[in-house]
Amino acid sequence: MQDPLHITPITKPLGSRIQLPGSKSITNRALILAALAQGETTLKGALFSRDTRIMLTALQALGYSVSADEANAEITVGSEDGNLPAEKAELHVGNAGTAARFLTAFLARRPGGRYQLDGDPAMRDRPMSGLLDALVELGAADFEFHGKKGHFPFTLVAKGYSGGTAQVDASASSQILSALLLSGTSEEAALSLICPGVRPAYVAITLKMREAFGAPPLEADASGQYHLEPLTYSTPGSYSIEPDVSAASYFLALALIQGGELRIPHLGPNPLQGDAHFVEVLAHHGLVVEAEDEEWVATRAPGEDIQRDHREVDFNMISDTFLTYAAIAPLLGGSVRITGIGHTRHQETDRVAGMAAELSKLGQLVKEEDDALTIRPKPNELRARALAARNRGELLTIETYEDHRFAMSFGILGSFDLLGDGKPWLAIKDPACCGKTFPKFFEVLSDLTPSRPRLR
Numbered sequence: 001m002q003d004p005l006h007i008t009p010i011t012k013p014l015g016s017r018i019q020l021p022g023s024k025s026i027t028n029r030a031l032i033l034a035a036l037a038q039g040e041t042t043l044k045g046a047l048f049s050r051d052t053r054i055m056l057t058a059l060q061a062l063g064y065s066v067s068a069d070e071a072n073a074e075i076t077v078g079s080e081d082g083n084l085p086a087e088k089a090e091l092h093v094g095n096a097g098t099a100a101r102f103l104t105a106f107l108a109r110r111p112g113g114r115y116q117l118d119g120d121p122a123m124r125d126r127p128m129s130g131l132l133d134a135l136v137e138l139g140a141a142d143f144e145f146h147g148k149k150g151h152f153p154f155t156l157v158a159k160g161y162s163g164g165t166a167q168v169d170a171s172a173s174s175q176i177l178s179a180l181l182l183s184g185t186s187e188e189a190a191l192s193l194i195c196p197g198v199r200p201a202y203v204a205i206t207l208k209m210r211e212a213f214g215a216p217p218l219e220a221d222a223s224g225q226y227h228l229e230p231l232t233y234s235t236p237g238s239y240s241i242e243p244d245v246s247a248a249s250y251f252l253a254l255a256l257i258q259g260g261e262l263r264i265p266h267l268g269p270n271p272l273q274g275d276a277h278f279v280e281v282l283a284h285h286g287l288v289v290e291a292e293d294e295e296w297v298a299t300r301a302p303g304e305d306i307q308r309d310h311r312e313v314d315f316n317m318i319s320d321t322f323l324t325y326a327a328i329a330p331l332l333g334g335s336v337r338i339t340g341i342g343h344t345r346h347q348e349t350d351r352v353a354g355m356a357a358e359l360s361k362l363g364q365l366v367k368e369e370d371d372a373l374t375i376r377p378k379p380n381e382l383r384a385r386a387l388a389a390r391n392r393g394e395l396l397t398i399e400t401y402e403d404h405r406f407a408m409s410f411g412i413l414g415s416f417d418l419l420g421d422g423k424p425w426l427a428i429k430d431p432a433c434c435g436k437t438f439p440k441f442f443e444v445l446s447d448l449t450p451s452r453p454r455l456r
């Protein structure tokens, strides 16, 4: 892929149907559940991306039989007796939060196991200690740290789950609680996890998916305590994975700024993924999304005004999509204050700081707070900077911080025909970083631009 990638603006209202890849969150949960359930499970509509390959590779290294049919988006996992085969392994979790947390809790199941884990430099800084402390408190694992205490790289000395109660601090990442809800069960003993105040959207996905693998419904009591009864997971045989709704956010934003109609198949009115609520954020600006026969249809009449007065939106429950919104803020007319995003400073990169830096570079007025970002759009300044860059023979260029969501979000902004001539004005550095969750993102985007040569 060209790097930096010049984005060719789209000059017509949309009128397309796009195929989105499967959800990262659901694929990586399903892989863990398939390994935990005795027998063979085929995942349909699975995502093939860096984060899911990390999980696949780990399961193979741990002795599971995994066969992948990428052309048909299917993965089959065989688990002889639901027990973890390998006593030893060296695993690399990249910068996949799901793999990092879910595998750590999963490995603790194998008494006598000794596992070396490491991740990308960015992953070595991401929060793990809430999970590691809970595993130690449960007597399920001990850790030998080879760098900073409470972080990768470490050796996990597994002792197995045998019930008990743990306080779980999942304030830094709800994946910490999801990891324990997936793997903390045992066939003999009940387990209690006390975890008040966790952000619930992805925990709800975990709870629903446990049920699909034979677990009884589970919910927290009023004090935030989850009581897990003894459990043996059972395979549903095959499991269908929804398209990635966080990835849908980019194309919904595109439909808003571009107008026309966009169709996204295989999504119904009530997807598992909480990021579906992003639709409500864009509805305020005039985007209409309807679920018709298991297909989302997004429309905005061309020329309809998307400008609004100042707006404050709490993204705490849908924080992966705040970047999508922030990146199109320069086109929204009214200012926006995006709140509830402090935890995203500890994700792929410091997303609040990175977004503030990139939007400031584009001439937007940005106020950064610990937990919030206010963006006052300056469309004329954006145009002036784009023209000035062009006069120098350059394009405005976005840093992506090895964060897929920067690449994809600003890819949408660059698709807007800012200078009215259909020629590129924005470029994205390291566009291939979108491979974390959506390797073909820029191909899908370029397919919406009939005049653009296909990227290969």
Ligand SMILES: O=C(O)C1=C[C@@H](OP(=O)(O)O)[C@@H](O)[C@H](O)C1
Pocket (backbone or CB within 6 Å): 024, 025, 026, 097, 098, 172, 173, 174, 175, 178, 202, 203, 319, 320, 343
């Ligand atoms: O459980 C999951 O699959 C996820 C939970 C969220 O992370 P945090 O809970 O760390 O915010 C989300 O940002 C991430 O993309 C996927």
Ligand SMILES: C=C(OP(=O)(O)O)C(=O)O
Pocket (backbone or CB within 6 Å): 095, 096, 097, 098, 320, 347, 348, 405, 437
């Ligand atoms: C936060 C994200 O990823 P991870 O699963 O690595 O936490 C994300 O995809 O936006």
